[in-house]
Amino acid sequence: MLAPHSLLESQLPGPPFHASLQRALREQQTLLDSAGVGIVFLRQRCVVRCNQRYAEIFGYDHPEELNELTTETFYPSREAFRDLGRAAYPVLAQGETYRVERPLRRRDGTLFWGSLTGRLINPQDTSEGSIWIVDDIDAQRRAQAALDAAVREKQLLFDSAMVGIVFIRDRRLTRCNHHFEQMLGYQPGELAGCSSRQWYASDAAWHEAGARCYPQLAAGHSYEGELELCRKDGTPVICEVRSKAIDPANPSQGSIWITMDITERKAAQAVLARTHEELERQVQDRTRELRETVDNLHREINERKADQDRIYWLAHYDALTGLPNRTLLAERAQQAIRVAQESGTPLAVIFLDLDHFKHVNDSLGHRVGDALLVEIAKRLRAVVRDKDTVSRLGGDEFILLLPGANAHGAARVAGKLQDASRQHYQIAHHELTMAPSMGIALFPQDGADFDTLTQSADVAMYRAKLDGRNTFKFFTPEMQAQSVRALQLENALRRALERGQLHLHYQPQMSLATGAVHSVEALLRWQHPQLGDVSPAEFIPIAEDSGQILQIGEWVLRTALSQLKIWRATAFPGLTMAVNLSAIQFRQPQLPELVSRMLSEFQLPPDCLELELTEGVAVDDPHAAVSTMDQLHARGVRMSMDDFGTGYSSLSQLKRFQIFKLKIDQSFVRDLGNDTNDRAIVSAIIRMAQALGMRTTAEGVETAGQLSFLREQGCDEAQGYHFSKPLSAPELEAFMRRQLT
Ligand code: C2E
Ligand code: MG
Ligand code: MG
DSSP states (O other): OOOHHHHHHHHOOOHHHHHHHHHHHHHHHHHHHHOSSEEEEEETTEEEEEOHHHHHHTTOSOGGGGTTOBGGGGSSSHHHHHHHHHHHHHHHHTTOOEEEEEEEEOTTSOEEEEEEEEEESOTTOGGGOEEEEEEEOHHHHHHHHHHHHHHHHHHHHHHHOSSEEEEEETTEEEEEOHHHHHHHTOOTTTTTTOBGGGGSSSHHHHHHHHHHHHHHHHTTOOEEEEEEEEOTTSOEEEEEEEEEESOTTOGGGOEEEEEEEOHHHHHHHHHHHHHHHHHHHHHHHHHHHHHHHHHHHHHHHHHHHHHHHHHHHHHHBOTTTOOBOHHHHHHHHHHHHHHHHHHTOOEEEEEEEETTHHHHHHHHOHHHHHHHHHHHHHHHHHHSOTTSEEEEEETTEEEEEEETOOHHHHHHHHHHHHHHHHSOEEETTEEEOOOEEEEEEEETTTOSSHHHHHHHHHHHHHHHHHTTSSSEEEOOHHHHHHHHHHHHHHHHHHHHTTTTOEEEEEEEEEETTTOSEEEEEEEEEEEETTTEEEOHHHHHHHHHHHTTHHHHHHHHHHHHHHHHHHHHHTTOTTOEEEEEOOHHHHTOTTHHHHHHHHHHHTTOOGGGEEEEEOGGGGTSOHHHHHHHHHHHHHTTOEEEEEEETSSOOOHHHHHHSOOSEEEEOHHHHHTTTTOHHHHHHHHHHHHHHHHHTOEEEEOOOOSHHHHHHHHHHTOOEEOSTTTOOOBOHHHHHHHHHHHHO
């Protein structure tokens, strides 16, 4: 390599001058070598000399390699080379420094940005050439380009962001994007330098927002939250805000705020919330309604179930006593019959009817009657076993179903029922006794099914009634026929009065002292066109059971009194009339009143009427009987005790009765001729009557022998076929007239 100074030295003149020149040249060479930039001397646009750096910039190892090279080599194209020449020449010619940055070309052909600074060595003489300083600014240019791109991108982001971006320093806007201005309704640039107070509704709101956000920013945190801002026109904007200090350590750097208008979103959310709330409320309402409906449904179902239970109960039980009714009885009976059939075990049915229950209803009222039935039901239930059924058919009729009971067992139950009924029932202040008449039917002989069994038991019960009540009877086939007749009679009897089938016969009662007819007894007769003459002994109990006796009895009393009125008005002024009174009539509270009214109707004195009672009148309620007797006695009406000796009257009872006369029952009179017992009884009755101040009449006197015994014993009157059968009114009148003569 050739040292630069040796070249310079060889071209330079003389020694003194030469030394200083050489020194200047060395200094220049040092300068060139140590310069950090490329330096080149050109003449005629060719390299005269360059330094090491210049060679390096263009990819050469030694500056000498570039000597004589045209500078076109360093440009990307001939065009670029010429362009530069054209641009540089006028400036250089002025003696000024020309500066430019251009793409240049290295030795290997790669391009790079270089900065060129040129100047003519002697502006007056361009042939002296120029000096250029060249620097490789490629890296610098690339960095600048990258920086420019980044800045452009940022600006683009800033300008086209869909959020408001604001830079604030000391609560004043330093910069904001267009979106922020738009959001608050300002023109571009209108907010520049403004205090942020501008977009708050009030000082208070501004201070409050500051107090909320800045401590966070100062602490290095970002603030995220909602702020209510205010548009230029005063309308509120709700913003979601995110803010951060640019440099938390240096608050004076300010902060950046990203804001987003969420007013619509908030409104939509509010609407949504309201809708949701409304929906929730509706759901709750519907749920409540549904719950109520379900509750109502439950209640209705329960009520319906209770109704159904009640309906079932009413359909199967007797409302008054709570006992099973006929329907339930029939169900149980059918079941019991099946079991009896399959297992060959016995089964009994008892039909129970209370004796004279109707009197309780008639005289004491239905309340007492009902209360009595309830007590009786309890007593019946207490007597039987659990597996037995006690049912009430209505009225005073009960049916007992006794599975497993044979004749013996049924009789025992019937006996127990009788025993139970002997104790009185206390209903309010009434002491009542109520005896049952019972009929028993056995499976299978008296009926193979429920209906037949109960019918048979009913028939047997009826027979028990006819046989003096307060008893029980087993069903027999003969009873069947009799009961059919009883039913026939009951039906026929309903029409008997209106069809004029009833009339009275009269039987004289003879005074034993005078032999004259002292009084006559009215005896009821029923002539039915098909059934013929029906005995009062047969139809009176039926009339009593069916309640027809009251109407019939009243008719008898009126007819007898009207006849007496005629007879007394004609030939027999002292004649008295005996009228039989059923116990049921006697228990009528209005009886004394009825009797008095009828006597006055016929203008007859009360003592011309004699009411024949039976001992049965006092059985159920002795107090009431005594009271009625007292009332009748007070009205002057006479009473006689019919069929005396067959009933249960005690002497102590008799004493209290206002009885005028005892009629000795014909059963004692019949055998007076040969039965010493009857003689004793009859004479005892007569003496007892005398002792009590009562008169006596003997019934059923058929023979002279009977008559003479009675006369001997001091009997007052006699009645019987010996004197006369019961006769029609005209016949009796004829009889009496014969007696008078
Ligand atoms: P009673 O009041 O004891 O009547 C006497 C019954 O004996 C009458 O039967 C009569 O015909 C019958 N008799 C009379 N003398 C003799 C006799 O010498 N020998 C026999 N064997 N019998 C004689 P009758 O008329 O059939 O009446 C039967 C019963 O019917 C009566 O018994 C009486 O209890 C009842 N009765 C009759 N008429 C009425 C009435 O109008 N009202 C009521 N409640 N009962 C009446
Ligand atoms: Mg009589
Ligand atoms: Mg009699």
